[in-house]
Amino acid sequence: MNPVESPASAAKPNLFQNKRTLRLVKERVFFGIIFASTLLALGFLFYLLFSIFHQGWDHLSVDFFTNFPSRFPAKAGFKSAIYGTVWLGGLTLIFSVFFGVGAALYLQEMSPRNRFTSWIEISISTLAGVPSIIYGMLGLGIFVRFLDLGRSVLAGALTLSLLIIPVIIIASREALKSVPDSVRMASYALGASKWQTVRDHVLPSAIPGVATGVILSMARAMGEAAPLILLGALTYVAFIPGSPMDSFTAMPIQIFNWASRPQEAFHDLASTGIIVLLGFLMICNSAAIFIRSRWGKRL
Numbered sequence: 001m002n003p004v005e006s007p008a009s010a011a012k013p014n015l016f017q018n019k020r021t022l023r024l025v026k027e028r029v030f031f032g033i034i035f036a037s038t039l040l041a042l043g044f045l046f047y048l049l050f051s052i053f054h055q056g057w058d059h060l061s062v063d064f065f066t067n068f069p070s071r072f073p074a075k076a077g078f079k080s081a082i083y084g085t086v087w088l089g090g091l092t093l094i095f096s097v098f099f100g101v102g103a104a105l106y107l108q109e110m111s112p113r114n115r116f117t118s119w120i121e122i123s124i125s126t127l128a129g130v131p132s133i134i135y136g137m138l139g140l141g142i143f144v145r146f147l148d149l150g151r152s153v154l155a156g157a158l159t160l161s162l163l164i165i166p167v168i169i170i171a172s173r174e175a176l177k178s179v180p181d182s183v184r185m186a187s188y189a190l191g192a193s194k195w196q197t198v199r200d201h202v203l204p205s206a207i208p209g210v211a212t213g214v215i216l217s218m219a220r221a222m223g224e225a226a227p228l229i230l231l232g233a234l235t236y237v238a239f240i241p242g243s244p245m246d247s248f249t250a251m252p253i254q255i256f257n258w259a260s261r262p263q264e265a266f267h268d269l270a271s272t273g274i275i276v277l278l279g280f281l282m283i284c285n286s287a288a289i290f291i292r293s294r295w296g297k298r299l
Contacts, residue, residue: 056271064272068238069254073265078273080237081254084153085280087241088250089222091157092164096221097214099161100168104210107169108176109198128166135163136230144231151232154244159227164217171213175206208292215288219281225252251277 067077103124111117139159149155179202187197203210228250237249251273258270 052271052274055268056273056275059268059272060275064276069249069257073263073269076258076266076269078251078254078276080240081249081251081273082276083240084237084248085222085250087153087244087248088156088160089218091153091244092160092221093214093218095157095161096164096168096217100165100214100217101172101210103165104169104172104176105198105203108173109202110194124166124169128170131226132163132224133226133230135159136227138162139227139231150245151247152245153241153248156228156231156233156248156250157244159231160221160224163224163227164221167217167220168213171217172206172210175209175213176202178209179205208295211291211295212288215284215291219284222250222284223252223277223281225250225256228253229256251280 064077065082066079067075068079069081070076107117107121136159139155139162143149143155143158144151147155149158183201183205184197187201192200233247233249233253237247241248255270255273255277258266258273261267
């Protein structure tokens with residue numbers, strides 16, 4: 001004999017079905033909002049890229065790469081900014097890799113776990129989110145004035161190194177964490193010391209992640225203008241730096257200088273400089289992807 005269903009038991013499935021329908025509606029609404037926001041952001045991005053290429057593509061020529069900046073837009077070029085960026089990037093790479101990867105190795109593999117190291121890790125995570133203009137003020141006070149390095153390539157490279165070292169430390173530590181503990185245990189079992197294990201086994205296995213973090217951090221540093229402006233980097237340089245103590249300009253500085261001019265022709269030159277800078281950053285990002293995939297296959 002079938003039991004008679006009570007009104008309360010009959011209402012339970014309907015209540016569950018209504019809640020499920022409401023959840024599905026909320027999920028679809030949330031998905032629609034996120035999708036629309038993504039399309040809106042991509043629309044603005046494509047509009048900016050289209051306007052930049054539309055204004056600057058006609059000025060992209062060999063003379064643009066071989067001429068120095070000039071007061072006359074038809075003769076103005078990007079040569080000193082490109083060489084200054086190369087000088088700046090080379091010195092920044094040396095300082096940031098040496099100190100950033102070294103600090104990551106020590107904190108992840110060698111340092112004891114205590115309150116002091118925990119405080120250092122929290123400080124590094126905080127420094128990674130500090131605005132770049134703060135590092136510009138720090139570089140102005142320490143490197144330019146206190147150490148009397150002046151407005152040189154060395155002062156700019158040290159300032160940009162301070163900017164990206166926390167990011168490199170965090171990325172390198174994550175790469176070192178991804179190395180399995182079995183690699184360390186196998187090395188210890190064969191009689192290797194801690195430093196030999198880190199040098200010969202852990203670090204080579206973490207190189208794809210470390211290299212990716214370093215290259216992406218360098219791409220960020222090369223696109224920064226605020227710290228260099230605060231340092232007092234020159235906006236008009238008609239020579240190529242010959243030593244780390246020479247004055248310099250960089251691609252973001254030159255773009256800022258052209259964009260601040262009232263003449264429309266200089267705005268077109270700024271768009272051309274942005275195209276060159278975007279190409280440089282794309283090369284850096286492509287190199288990071290290539291190194292990660294190539295080294296990962298070798299491992």
